[in-house]
Amino acid sequence: xxxxxxxxxxxxxxxxxxxxxxxxxxxxxxxxxxxxxxxxxxxxxxxxxxxxxxxxxxxxxxxxxxxxxxxxxxxxxxxxxxxxxxxxxxxxxxxxxxxxxxxxxxxxxxxxxxxxxxxxxxxxxxxxxxxxxxxxxxxxxxxxxxxxxxxxxxxxxxxxxxxxxxxxxx
Numbered sequence: 271x272x273x274x275x276x277x278x279x280x281x282x283x284x285x286x287x288x289x290x291x292x293x294x295x296x297x298x299x300x301x302x303x304x305x306x307x308x309x310x311x312x313x314x315x316x317x318x319x320x321x322x323x324x325x326x327x328x329x330x331x332x333x334x335x336x337x338x339x340x341x342x343x344x345x346x347x348x349x350x351x352x353x354x355x356x357x358x359x360x361x362x363x364x365x366x367x368x369x370x371x372x373x374x375x376x377x378x379x380x381x382x383x384x385x386x387x388x389x390x391x392x393x394x395x396x397x398x399x400x401x402x403x404x405x406x407x408x409x410x411x412x413x414x415x416x417x418x419x420x421x422x423x424x425x426x427x428x429x430x431x432x433x434x435x436x437x438x439x440x
Contacts, residue, residue, distance in 0.1 A: 271405050274335040274352055275318045275395075276345030277362075279307060282392030283341060285418065287318025289396060292414035293406040294322040302327050315348045322405055339399055340366045341377065341391065360399060362391070373402065375437050384433040385426050393427045394434035401438025408435060 273290065277283040284305045291303035302321040308314025319332040338353040340346035341362045350368070353359060361374035375398060381390040393415065400411055412428055419427045 271322050271336045271403070272329075272332045272334065273320045273322070273337045273339070273399070273403075273405070274332045274349055275320075275339045275341070276349045277316050277341030278344055279314050279316050280389075281316065281341045282389060283307075283316040283345070284318050286392040286396045287320050289411060289414045289418050290320045290399070290406065291322075292418060293410040294320070296410045296413055297406055299324060299406075300327050302330070304331055315344055317345065317349060337399065337403060337405075339395060340368070341395060342366065358402065360395075360402065362395070374398075375434075377434065380433055380437060381430055385430050387426070387430075390427060390430035393430035394437070397431040397434025397436070398438035399434075401435045 275283045275287050287303050291301045294301040300323045305318045307316040321327050321329060334354045335352050335357055337358045339360045342365050346366045359368060359372040361368055361372045362377045363374045364376040377394045378388050378391045381394045382388050400408060415427050416424050
């Protein structure tokens, strides 16, 4: 499965991609994770690609995404053509106005309501993505979160992930 996450700097897109990739590795799957971001630390585009497979991976980047997650209009506009025609588009409904069918939720608002921190939007989004695709197990992502987020923030990030997961089950 080829997954592309796109947003702007400061939304945690790269960390979400790293955690998704680590969760796949925990499950013994083959994974390739790459990232592309603008030189602006905040406000420029930010893209994380994750390819997950039981078979060997020969692509070095997402060629046609099975899933595109867009957290900001700039991110969406930058990569929207990379989504397969029958691919799944997941959007941050408060910030992205797509030109095709989609699923999504107001991820930033959910993050703020759940944890009081908009910067946990990446974990909310990751939870939603996992619930909608079942690409990896919920428990594997929670383990990857514990390994990858800054020490002392594990529980708040897992809380945000679980809120997104529950939203994705609706």
